[in-house]
Amino acid sequence: MSGEHVLDDVAWHALTGPQAHLAESSPDGLAHRYRPAVGPFCGVEHLDEAGWRALAALVGAGGVAVFLRAEVEPTPAGWAELVREPAVQxxxxxxxxxxxxxxxxxxxxxxxxxxxxxxxxxxxxxxxxxxxxxxxxxxxxxxxxxxxxxxxxxxxxxxxxxxxxxxxxxxxxxxxxxxxxxxxxxxxxxxxxxxxxxxxxxxxxxxxxxxxxxxxxxxxxxxxxxxxxxx
CATH class of the missing domain: 3.40.630.30 (Gcn5-related N-acetyltransferase (GNAT))
Structure with missing residues (x-):
């Protein structure tokens, strides 16, 4: 999983756990996000080629994905980085x-x-x-x-x-x-x-x-x- 502790990727563990009823998911189950009316955060188990592909299919062309996790790898091709800033948990x-x-x-x-x-x-x-x-x-x-x-x-x-x-x-x-x-x-x-x-x-x-x-x-x-x- 993405991180050794549930708090290292809160969205992933929320959307695949207690708040799964609020999630929209890619067909392969590799990417999830909150329903847009609930919030913008997404969770991807592994930010590898398959994970990024699943997220792209989930948000669609022009769609926005928001991560809040321990670290996010460099932005891959096909995505524009709008914000990257540190936060404290x-x-x-x-x-x-x-x-x-x-x-x-x-x-x-x-x-x-x-x-x-x-x-x-x-x-x-x-x-x-x-x-x-x-x-x-x-x-x-x-x-x-x-x-x-x-x-x-x-x-x-x-x-x-x-x-x-x-x-x-x-x-x-x-x-x-x-x-x-x-x-x-x-x-x-x-x-x-x-x-x-x-x-x-x-x-x-x-x-x-x-x-x-x-x-x-x-x-x-x-x-x-x-x-x-x-x-």
Whole structure:
């Protein structure tokens, strides 16, 4: 498999494991991706000639593939590299207590989808599709009816769940809501017996400080690579 540990290629182990019901797959089973409405990430067991061929067939001409894994080999012919940047993978050690707040943390669902999309558009926390709430449990805070903070579980692999989509509206920043929703999502993962983990782009020092305060520790470096298949 691609990597000795399930966290070395989270998408592959999610799409062939706990989240297989959210996957689209190549006919030979060598490449998988989330349904486009869920998210852009893909998993390929081996990035060899057969694996790249399977991925090309899956995404089609002009299609985009996004990797989040320990490393991605040099881009092969027939693909255009749009983004390649380092990220840091964190794993929960001892989760902190949430900061005191007068706000109520709510579990979000399908009825909240449009508000979740609006908050994502305002804050740009990363990929979030119209069906992203299907990946796990999501939590948020509303003020005067308006969703101002949220976080939830994106990719799930055996033993681990990824906290993602952490965002706080500009009007609500500085009141600890980032930690509140991060810990709500992380504790929901822990309650079912799994360990929370997450990813943050290298250099995002504010986010890294937040996650360390919440009880996450660095596991390893990974790469985010966005590719487009040629015609």
């Amino acid at each position: 964190y794993v929960a050690s001892a989760l902190a207590d949430p900061p005191p707040t007068d706000d109520t943390v709510l579990e979000l669902g399908a009825a909240d989808s449009s508000d979740m999309q609006r908050l994502v558009a305002e804050t740009e926390p990363g990929p979030f599709g119209p069906e992203s709430q299907l990946t796990g449990r999501w939590f948020g805070v509303r003020r005067e009816g308006r969703l101002v903070a949220m976080a939830g579980e994106r990719m799930r692999v055996p033993g681990f769940g990824e906290v993602s989509g952490v965002c706080v509206a500009a009007s609500a920043r500085g009141s600890g809501l980032g930690a509140v929703v991060t810990l709500a999502a992380a504790r929901a993962i822990a309650e079912r017996g799994d360990t929370a983990m997450l990813h943050v782009r290298q250099g995002n020092e504010g986010a890294e400080r937040l996650y360390r305060r919440c009880g996450f520790v660095v596991r390893r470096s990974v790469e985010v690579v966005v590719l487009r298949r040629g015609a």
